[in-house]
Amino acid sequence: MEISRKDFLKASAGAAALMLLKPPTSALAKESQTKDGMAMLVDVTKCVNCWWCYAACKNYNGLPETIKPDPEQPPPLSPDIWTTLKPIKKGDEWHSRKLACNHCTDAACVSVCPTGALSYNKLGFVQYDKDKCSGCGYCAEFCPFGIPQMESNRITGVAVMNKCTFCQDRVSNGEQPACAAACPTGAIKFGKRAELVKEGKERIATLSESGTEAQFYGEKELGGLHVMYVLDDTPQAYGLPVNPEVPPPVLVRDVIKLFGVGTMIVVAAGLGLNYIIARKEQMTRELPGGKNTKKEKRD
Amino acid sequence: MSEPRVVERFKKRTIWFHWIHTAAFIVLLVTGAILFFPGIGAPAEGGVTRVIHRIAVVIFVIAPVVYCFLNPRMVLHFIKETLTWGKDDIEWVQAAPFYYFGGDEEKMPPQGHVNTGQKMWQLIVLGTGVLFLVSGAVMWFLKDIVSPGIFQWSVIVHDVAFLLAFLMLLVHIYLGVIHPRMTESLRSMWDGKISDKYARSHYGKWYEEISKGEG
Numbered sequence: 001m002e003i004s005r006k007d008f009l010k011a012s013a014g015a016a017a018l019m020l021l022k023p024p025t026s027a028l029a030k031e032s033q034t035k036d037g038m039a040m041l042v043d044v045t046k047c048v049n050c051w052w053c054y055a056a057c058k059n060y061n062g063l064p065e066t067i068k069p070d071p072e073q074p075p076p077l078s079p080d081i082w083t084t085l086k087p088i089k090k091g092d093e094w095h096s097r098k099l100a101c102n103h104c105t106d107a108a109c110v111s112v113c114p115t116g117a118l119s120y121n122k123l124g125f126v127q128y129d130k131d132k133c134s135g136c137g138y139c140a141e142f143c144p145f146g147i148p149q150m151e152s153n154r155i156t157g158v159a160v161m162n163k164c165t166f167c168q169d170r171v172s173n174g175e176q177p178a179c180a181a182a183c184p185t186g187a188i189k190f191g192k193r194a195e196l197v198k199e200g201k202e203r204i205a206t207l208s209e210s211g212t213e214a215q216f217y218g219e220k221e222l223g224g225l226h227v228m229y230v231l232d233d234t235p236q237a238y239g240l241p242v243n244p245e246v247p248p249p250v251l252v253r254d255v256i257k258l259f260g261v262g263t264m265i266v267v268a269a270g271l272g273l274n275y276i277i278a279r280k281e282q283m284t285r286e287l288p289g290g291k292n293t294k295k296e297k298r299d
Numbered sequence: 300m301s302e303p304r305v306v307e308r309f310k311k312r313t314i315w316f317h318w319i320h321t322a323a324f325i326v327l328l329v330t331g332a333i334l335f336f337p338g339i340g341a342p343a344e345g346g347v348t349r350v351i352h353r354i355a356v357v358i359f360v361i362a363p364v365v366y367c368f369l370n371p372r373m374v375l376h377f378i379k380e381t382l383t384w385g386k387d388d389i390e391w392v393q394a395a396p397f398y399y400f401g402g403d404e405e406k407m408p409p410q411g412h413v414n415t416g417q418k419m420w421q422l423i424v425l426g427t428g429v430l431f432l433v434s435g436a437v438m439w440f441l442k443d444i445v446s447p448g449i450f451q452w453s454v455i456v457h458d459v460a461f462l463l464a465f466l467m468l469l470v471h472i473y474l475g476v477i478h479p480r481m482t483e484s485l486r487s488m489w490d491g492k493i494s495d496k497y498a499r500s501h502y503g504k505w506y507e508e509i510s511k512g513e514g
Contacts, residue, residue, distance in 0.1 A: 134349060
């Protein structure tokens with residue numbers, strides 16, 4: 001009994017030491033997070049509802065093809081649809097906003113992803129490594145835009161997330177995302193974010209001069225989106241939240257994590273200290289002549 | 300001197316229940332910790348650990364339900380014991396640091412079947428159990444029904460329950476297995492018995508009660 005207890009102690013001490021040695025990579029650390037880098041500018045006034053972006057996305061990403069959707073019933077995002085259109089009727093015409101991941105600079109999904117499947121690419125967008133996805137679904141629940149789509153089994157919980165990856169392979173090789181490359185009218189433009197911000201604002205000025213109530217969206221939202229919009233109506237009309245923010249529970253969670261690691265260390269240290277002191281006291285007590293000499297021995 | 304006298308502290312089925320529940324909880328703890336602590340999420344990739352988490356929770360829930368059916372009176376007693384707090388508990392809290400560090404027994408008030416510290420642990424087990432189950436059920440079954448806000452706060456509740464339970468489990472294991480003075484604690488959860496002497500010094504009030512019953 002005495003030996004097994006000693007072994008147990010050694011093993012526990014080893015485990016504790018390992019926990020202390022492994023520096024907790026803070027949930028707050030955001031590697032390569034930047035509002036600069038590459039981005040897309042989506043101009044609803046140039047969109048002609050051809051759905052080529054939708055088709056090109058499916059084609060490049062190997063997603064099942066469908067017939068050209070009807071603007072009256074635009075398909076929502078799904079595990080098989082990573083980009084779609086949000087059409088609104090203006091007069092007799094359909095004006096559409098491309099709807100996909102906005103690649104936030106302060107991305108809630110990256111903060112809550114436990115495996116690092118979602119992370120910041122050094123070019124600014126939110127990259128996704130599907131092999132690392134645990135299927136927890138936190139990204140889908142915390143995204144202020146409701147973008148990530150889960151393919152899941154309700155009972156077993158086995159799941160995997162899908163979303164626009166910014167065509168990370170293409171972009172990393174200096175190409176444009178498939179949707180931008182396919183767009184025949186320049187309604188989806190790919191380029192350096194700083195330049196696109198400038199271009200978007202100029203476009204707003206031009207549109208405003210000709211009497212359109214135009215708005216620019218994405219410059220400041222969530223630290224700066226990597227998909228920005230020239231809108232000819234309010235953001236809400238196009239299904240975009242005004243002043244979106246990282247949900248407060250994300251920050252609460254970061255604090256709890258830091259607090260948790262801290263208290264673990266304090267409690268482990270406290271118990272270790274207690275053991276040293278209590279053991280010493282016990283040994284003095286068990287010395288020959290001490291009051292409980294033999295009976296305490298077990299088995 | 301012949302055989303030292305022993306008293307029964309736990310019944311066989313209680314011991315079985317304790318260890319099954321422990322095993323399930325450790326599995327839950329490990330498969331949950333990798334999703335909580337930053338930088339150790341790699342084993343969760345692919346989602347196998349999430350399935351294990353769900354299998355473990357089924358055991359974790361069924362075990363106490365079965366135990367309740369088998370021993371309804373003992374469970375009621377356990378709950379009552381956990382929720383009954385009095386003057387002795389205050390005295391215990393005041394005296395405990397001197398006892399657990401220095402071995403000073405003088406000021407420790409005699410304890411019942413469980414002492415104040417153990418009652419705290421039982422309270423944590425019951426309390427975090429409820430928090431775990433409610434928030435976990437929301438995340439498992441109501442994901443598509445509740446608003447994202449409710450899901451998000453369920454994650455937080457699950458996190459807080461996890462931390463409380465994990466920290467107190469460390470203390471529980473330490474006191475049960477490692478602390479130099481708790482020499483018969485682990486044994487009592489193994490064969491259900493403790494020596495007369497240990498019962499008298501650790502659970503004086505309880506020892507008196509059961510002695511009276513015998514006499």
